[in-house]
Amino acid sequence: MNRGPSGWLLYGGLFCGLLAMVAPLPAGFDLARPYLLAMLLCYWLLEAPDRVGLGTAFLAGLAADLVSGTLLGEQALRLVILAFLVQRFRPRLRFFPLWQQALAVFALLLNDRLIDQAIHATAGDGLLPWASWLSPLVGFALWPWLFLLLDGLRLRSRERGT
Amino acid sequence: MAYPNTPAPRLTDGAGSTLPLLAYLAIATVLMVGDLRGGFAAQARQKISVLAEPVWWLAASPNRVFDAAREQLSTRASLQAENEQLRRELQVNASRLHRLLAVNEENQRLRELLGGTRGYRLNARLAGIIDVDLDPSRQRIVLDAGSAQGVQLGQALIDAGGVLGQVIEVTPRHSTALLLTDTEHAIPVQVARSGLRAIAYGTGRTDRLRLPSIPQSGDIQVGDRLVTSGIGGRFPAGFPVGVVESLQPDETQLFVVAEARPAARLDRGVEVLLVSNAIDGLDDGPPLPEPPQPQAEEADDAATPPEPSQ
Numbered sequence: 001m002n003r004g005p006s007g008w009l010l011y012g013g014l015f016c017g018l019l020a021m022v023a024p025l026p027a028g029f030d031l032a033r034p035y036l037l038a039m040l041l042c043y044w045l046l047e048a049p050d051r052v053g054l055g056t057a058f059l060a061g062l063a064a065d066l067v068s069g070t071l072l073g074e075q076a077l078r079l080v081i082l083a084f085l086v087q088r089f090r091p092r093l094r095f096f097p098l099w100q101q102a103l104a105v106f107a108l109l110l111n112d113r114l115i116d117q118a119i120h121a122t123a124g125d126g127l128l129p130w131a132s133w134l135s136p137l138v139g140f141a142l143w144p145w146l147f148l149l150l151d152g153l154r155l156r157s158r159e160r161g162t
Numbered sequence: 163m164a165y166p167n168t169p170a171p172r173l174t175d176g177a178g179s180t181l182p183l184l185a186y187l188a189i190a191t192v193l194m195v196g197d198l199r200g201g202f203a204a205q206a207r208q209k210i211s212v213l214a215e216p217v218w219w220l221a222a223s224p225n226r227v228f229d230a231a232r233e234q235l236s237t238r239a240s241l242q243a244e245n246e247q248l249r250r251e252l253q254v255n256a257s258r259l260h261r262l263l264a265v266n267e268e269n270q271r272l273r274e275l276l277g278g279t280r281g282y283r284l285n286a287r288l289a290g291i292i293d294v295d296l297d298p299s300r301q302r303i304v305l306d307a308g309s310a311q312g313v314q315l316g317q318a319l320i321d322a323g324g325v326l327g328q329v330i331e332v333t334p335r336h337s338t339a340l341l342l343t344d345t346e347h348a349i350p351v352q353v354a355r356s357g358l359r360a361i362a363y364g365t366g367r368t369d370r371l372r373l374p375s376i377p378q379s380g381d382i383q384v385g386d387r388l389v390t391s392g393i394g395g396r397f398p399a400g401f402p403v404g405v406v407e408s409l410q411p412d413e414t415q416l417f418v419v420a421e422a423r424p425a426a427r428l429d430r431g432v433e434v435l436l437v438s439n440a441i442d443g444l445d446d447g448p449p450l451p452e453p454p455q456p457q458a459e460e461a462d463d464a465a466t467p468p469e470p471s472q
Contacts (some may be wrong), residue, residue, distance in 0.1 A: 019221050029228065061214075066210060067217045067218070068296050069302055076190045080183065120299060
């Protein structure tokens with residue numbers, strides 16, 4: 001039985017994460033944009049640890065830096081740290097009930113924001129706008145749906161594969 | 163066994179993987195510093211940001227489709243009304259333009275009398291804004307014109323209201339512009355009423371500019387219009403920048419800090435004008451010509467007029 005997800009689902013999903021990063025939203029909402037790329041990486045790190053690792057996170061982060069115009073390496077650093085944390089706690093995270101997992105993802109995203117803030121402060125850009133702290137909350141609300149959606153897609157593609 | 167296919171947990175999973183983590187963190191940090199200091203990473207970024215263009219194109223496409231559909235579906239009546247309105251505006255603007263041309267010529271003549279050095283002509287070009295949101299903590303926009311269309315680094319952006327920002331990154335088909343209100347942006351301005359010069363810094367908010375270090379005796383009031391002073395040569399002189407909204411003393415009580423509202427519509431326009439200074443008679447001249455050249459050219463032209471004035 002092939003346990004790995006199809007490459008299309010994995011990389012196509014990550015590409016959609018990149019698109020979601022720059023897709024135009026009404027002014028004001030763009031600050032609270034959920035960090036979909038991080039959530040997708042998080043899911044694949046939990047479900048397909050053989051295919052996705054720190055390297056994938058790093059490359060995805062570099063691509064995100066290019067696309068969204070952040071400092072080259074900023075999101076790469078953030079995503080590598082996130083990936084490391086997920087890898088570290090993977091055995092526990094995987095068997096959490098969904099709502100508890102969502103809480104854990106919320107904590108991860110919040111930590112990611114903190115690192116973001118630290119990088120910004122170091123680069124001399126000062127404080128992030130307050131609305132950007134809503135982004136982890138939106139991520140928290142989205143996680144269960146994202147998880148169920150990706151699980152459904154992955155299982156279907158696996159059924160088709162066998 | 164419940165999971166016959168799961169690989170046995172690797173012992174290295176926990177402790178061993180800190181080494182790659184540290185390696186990646188180090189690479190990322192080096193890249194960030196390189197990008198921030200304008201070193202190799204900034205140059206590499208210039209080269210490979212071409213790769214980001216398809217993503218921008220895709221991200222902006224839903225809006226493009228929507229716009230196209232609305233254009234297709236708009237009725238004849240509304241088109242006619244719009245046409246009528248545009249024609250009226252065009253007439254008004256054309257008459258204004260004629261008056262301005264006359265003023266401009268007079269101005270040029272007076273400058274020549276003074277032996278002025280500002281004999282540049284403005285080069286302008288229209289560019290569309292691509293509808294993508296870059297990193298929201300920095301204020302930048304992506305334009306759909308690049309070096310292939312003649313966009314140059316440092317060109318100023320204006321819209322119907324006033325100065326919008328300047329070009330900071332150019333790729334063959336796109337360019338990135340830094341907005342006036344970004345925290346890293348500063349623009350030399352002048353109070354239109356009194357001629358007081360100051361520098362307007364971005365605050366990170368789309369509706370605020372900050373003008374610190376104005377002397378207590380400086381002639382500035384709430385409601386004053388700010389225009390570009392042209393000092394530094396990057397922004398052409400005389401374009402509206404904003405309106406002063408409030409004045410208060412700074413912490414030392416020695417200077418006044420003014421806050422201004424930008425004149426340009428920074429939130430979401432559709433098209434902007436790229437302007438740069440150019441020497442008369444040269445279309446593709448450098449954006450920052452050395453002062454002696456135009457002076458020499460004008461000296462020939464203006465040889466006759468100054469004499470009667472002396």
